[in-house]
Amino acid sequence: LRMVFRRPPLSYVSNLFTLPFAKSVWIGGGAFCIMGFIILYLSLLKEWDVVKDIPVGQKLWGDLEIKPAFGDNFLVVVGAITQQ
Incomplete structure (x- = not known):
């Protein structure tokens, strides 16, 4: 007695994204x-080092701690x- 197990073709699989990755x-x-x-x-x-060196009068309080820079x-x- 022999049993043959066959996989269904990929067209029958409902979600191809659940297949395991390499x-x-x-x-x-x-x-x-x-x-x-x-x-x-x-x-x-680096950002906290920059914030530490800014005088209190020049800091932006509220939502922004420092002025937006290129790195931000x-x-x-x-x-x-x-995210894509």
Whole structure:
């Protein structure tokens, strides 16, 4: 007695996005996330060093702690691109 197990063709699978990824895809995604966390952490450290050196009279209080800079805009653009 032999049993044959067959997989259905991919056209029968209702959601192709649930298929497992290759190991290299998981490694690449993890490396990208770690790199993003490191860049954001370094940006945070640099921003607080800048805030620390600004005199109290020149600081913006409320929603903005410091004036928007190129780095702020760059991080917003990178965040918008990586959400897609």
